Amino acid sequence: MSRVKILIVEDAQLIAVHLQKILQNANYEIIGRAVSYDEVMDICKKKVPDIVLMDIMIEGEKDGIETAIELKEKYDLPIIYLTALTDGITIERAKMTNPYGYLMKPFQEEQVVTLLEMAIHKFTVENKLRESEEKFKAAVASISEALIVVNEDFTINYINKSAEDISGLSLEEIEGHIFTEAFQFLDYATHEHIVNIWKYFNIDKKEQKFDSLYLLHPSGKKVPIGDGSITPVFDDKKLLKSIVLTFKDITQKLKNDQKLKEIEKTKLSAIIEGQEMERARIAREIHDGLGQTLNAIKLNINPLLNAPDKARAEVDLKNLIGEAIMETGRISENLLPSKLKDFDIATCLLSLANQKNDKLNISFESTEVKHDQIGINKKINLYRIAQESISNAIKHAEAKNLNIQLRGENKSLVMTIEDDGHGFDVANRKEKLLEGHHGLQNIEDRVQIMNGIIDIESNANLGTVIIVEVPYDGTKIAKV
Structure with missing residues (x-):
């Protein structure tokens, strides 16, 4: 374990040397002694100490208190003051820097070591708490949900970045304000103001969920919020300590x-x-x-x-x-083609492919299909999917060639339909439905009816591939 590094700032040489010997005997590392602000800064540029023993009255234009202020700003160092002064004004100035203790001259060896150990322990604990708080705040700030923490007196304690973005308010401007004055809510159905949100929710309960409200933005815009919760926090005496609200902007969801x-x-x-x-x-x-x-x-x-x-x-x-x-x-x-009742699906699809078609050349292949595990309903749906795909390839894709493949797996049947026509944007196929193009939706509906899965790939230059996998009768396939 590395030794604690200490900087001694004392313009009385006898006192400085005495302190150095005491600390070295206690196994502390002395990185230097300084008598002025300039010497302090020069030493810290080369090696930053863990703690500073600072005489209040030192040489130069800046005294020990001014030097301590700059050290805390630049390096966040704990300071212990060395002083023989007891006047109230000096002590008040020193207190403003939040020192970790005072050593009154003349001092005893035990007093120095004890105060140092206490200061180092306090600084270590505070650092850990600060790091934990920073990690917690970073984690809370990064979540997509808005989060608001309200004190027991209903003043605002904290809001995260998402809450700032949704509400149009910043923590700096509303921290400490009464929650109901900073945040205005409207009923989702009536658009009427909710005068007291705490009556709207029963904060005597442990936790409540809410689906939708409007949050009034400073611009006057009504932001729909939902997927939310309100959780009161009680102490061991069942007294309210704080309230935590979470919610999301549900504009896109709506x-x-x-x-x-x-x-x-x-x-x-x-x-x-x-x-x-x-x-x-x-x-x-x-x-x-x-x-x-x-x-x-x-x-x-x-x-x-x-x-x-x-x-x-x-x-x-x-x-x-x-x-x-x-x-x-x-x-x-x-x-209902009679062949679907009399023949297997491969034979029916082969017949479909062999039908004369001046606009499209259709080919068909089939391997290892368990025909005895394909009922009439699946045959009808697979046949109609093939018919719909042929129709789409002719009408929309203007394809020249189309290939249908039927392949049997252990528990499922896979039908692949590939054409060389004009592709389309698969991601926007729902928009096509709104425009009146129902072919692909009909195919997807039939696959869903059969508890199957469908994969569609399309490219403007390469055409479209539709892969349909459906379970044999009496089996299931894993959907990912």
């Missing part, structure tokens, strides 16, 4: 909530719109296709009964009935 509501509303509108469009499409197909065929059958029944060539009329009627059956099958196929 905007995000509003955007989510708009997205949900848009999704609902898209679902309803899609249902209505599908109904209209089916109605058109029934009217224009099946309806017209059935109408033709109806018109041909009466002529058939009176036709001279009944055989010919019967053939024509059978042909019309056949067309009606085919049209019914086509409409049914569009609603």
Whole structure:
């Protein structure tokens, strides 16, 4: 353990030498002796002491008290005064520097060592407390939540940086002020002033949470705050000692909530719109296709009964009935492709890829798929995801090529769809939904229904890759 370094400032040489011997015998390190302000500063530039024994009356223009003030400002050193003076004015001046003790001349050896040990111990404890306080303040200041500490008399003790930023007030200007005078709150629903925040909260309770209030900024702006708490602190006699408030600026949260509501509303509108469009499409197909065929059958029944060539009329009627059956099958196929009920998903996707398409070249690959663990609902959703991806690649990406890959894992099925079209900003796909582009959202909804996970990567030059992983029936996949 290193020895304590001491600087002796004393213009009486006999006293200085005597002090040095006492301290060296007590195993202290003397880094120097000085008789004036200039000598003190020269020594400290070369080696900073741990403590200074300072004579009040020293040589030069600056006395020991003025020298001590500068030492504390530059080096934060503990000072013990050496003095034979007892006049009140000098003592009052010395007290202003917060010394760690006084040695009255003449002094005894035991008195010197005892006072030094006490001063060093006090300074060490104060330093540790100061460091702890600084660490605590640094930690509190760095948290994103606003934090306010109020004394038992409801005056402001402390606010951190986040509280300053949100409120528009600084600790320097409001410390010691009555809390309800510095901070003005409004009810979130009515926008009316809350006259006494302590009545609004029941501070007799241990802790309370609050969701949303308005904090009135000095500029007149109403800042929404929430995710907050108010915690009274009591002593062992259950007397209130302080109150701690925490909260956040929830402006962005409210905007995000509003955007989510708009997205949900848009999704609902898209679902309803899609249902209505599908109904209209089916109605058109029934009217224009099946309806017209059935109408033709109806018109041909009466002529058939009176036709001279009944055989010919019967053939024509059978042909019309056949067309009606085919049209019914086509409409049914569009609603739910029959192959999804009869064949595995790989076969269905291969059939989809092989359908003639003048605008897009589609390829398909499949490996190690456990088809017996893929139910009809998953087959329908995977098939519709592939259909939606093909439609998006043609309409929006203007792709030339698209590849569908189906790969089986231990507990899940992975479908990868990759095109070479125009990419898009994946981060802003929610904005696309608000603009009326529902394709990707439909895909994400279907993945969610299957308890799967989806990853979308897109680049303006390289196209888009959609990776969908869904669990086999009866299994789960870990979501990260």
